[in-house]
Amino acid sequence: MIRVSKVSKRFKVVSAVQKADLHVQKGDIMGLLGPDGAGKTTLLRMICGLITPDEGEILLMGKPLEQLDKYRDELGYMPQRFSLYGDLTVMENIFFFGSMYRLDRSVIKQRADEILDITNLIPFKNRLADQLSGGMKQKLSLTCALITRPSLLILDEPTYGVDPESRKEFWKILYDLNRSGMTLLITTPYMDEAELCTKVAFISEGKIRLVSSPADLKKSFSYPVMQINLKTRRPINLHDLPGILDVSYMGSKVHVIVRDREQGHTEIQNYLLRNRIADATIQEVLPTMEDIFVGLAEGGAERWNMP
């Protein structure tokens, strides 16, 4: 559906995207992950034809981007920030958006009913967009992006500022769309959402470092992850121990990425003994998506044994 080959984009002195390759296949839910300023939004905008690459080639549905005007309807884009009209109602926004694609009023109306049913917004058809909650605004943006019935949908941080319960609802909608045959390319800072993607591509400093399924990414992480379960919350500082690559605190659990399993275990155990923390247990666990993200952002792709 999307084939990005050796695409680069510079903004004055900043190389936003450097020789990026990315293939998104039909039926994928591809998550594009990376630190702030890694080039995610720039890449998405190039794929949507909003900015022109300096070099490289982008094919959408097998056709070069220059012909995009002919098949605009096939591509839906939900931008990072809410870009609808707060003083228009839900339906008025949809009519406005649909008419920009030169759709007939009757067609918009019929499709709107269908899509609003999927996005659970029917009871709010006549509400002003400004009076919607954050989660509902995002669903309205999604509704607008779907009005042309695209086969490919690109979403830039669609769950920005959305509460956990509404995020899950939003993803349920995305899965339903995907099951009906839609291909999705999405960015998110939420690692539980990354885990719901069928594939993730990790980008940093403008380069695509790795593309894999979340499950394979976890299995192929090069370093063991030790989890310390604390009975009571207390400050522990493991950063300075030898052989420790990264420490992350999750309340009463601590994840420690260690260079070597045996050595790491011993170091942690000795630390706990020295500090008289007797009620803690240590176990090796699979890395979480967050462990992986931090690992990639700080350590690069060499932390992986990808086949």
Next chain:
Amino acid sequence: MEYAISTRELTRRFGDFTAVDSLTMDIIPGEICGFLGPNGAGKSTAIRMLCGILAPSSGMATVLGYDLLRETEKIKPKIAYMSQKFSLYDDLSVIQNLDFYAGIYSISARHRRKRMQEMLELAQLTGREKDLVANLSSGYKQRLALAAAIIADPELVFLDEPTSGVSPTSRRQFFEIIKTLAEKGTTVIVTTHFMDEAERCDRIAFINQGKLMALDAPDQLKQQFIAGCMVELTPPDPINYLDQLSSLPYVKETSLHGSQIHVLLAHEEYMSQLARDCGHTPEPIEPSLEDVFIHIARLRKEGGVS
């Protein structure tokens, strides 16, 4: 003890809509208190009242010992507020933005340079002084916005969704800074939708439909709020498996956590039945903060709050 914030029946109505409903709570000096709740729950409205920029409809509060209604102007110089939208000037450099805010807060020329230097260090922006804000990534912008907000060394800081739209690594870095502030005695109120950040708060105030549902330490909330036995399942295609699970009579709640499903059972003894019914082995787990969040959000929706 004198509380940093103490509210009694604090209420704000907009027309016939009650955004904050009889909020009564005490915030301990030097704590990091997370405000959690669904979109539109009233978190931002509560914060705006406590900052003295929105008048309450009824109720009372003291902030840093001052009366919120009568001594608002005494409160304002001692607090800082960082809104969801960073109020920075894109066409000014990092140092120019800090200088601008130092001016707004009337920091004397004698202290200004030193204070700006401290802020650069705290926000880990040393070396980026001359960069235009427009060219900073969102993680940097966010740290600069914090530095600008706290340049006058406030006793109380309100952060309204400071980490929306920044990556996991930047969020971690940001929370380390907040911890540093709190260790120096600053009281921090922060709203967030990230449960890992909520975990790092000393206490959490759950707000839903304008009401305070709970105020306690994260571990206490997890242990006390959910009645039943929480287990975890890892089925293939979890998102489409949820409905099927929810229809089982002994399942109280289900929710998706990445590729896992958390299932709340009425009782531990249903574990074996669940294993038989779904063909996967459930793992008993301690409920996560997200489970607590979802539980409270749903309680309210169903009108089941006592």
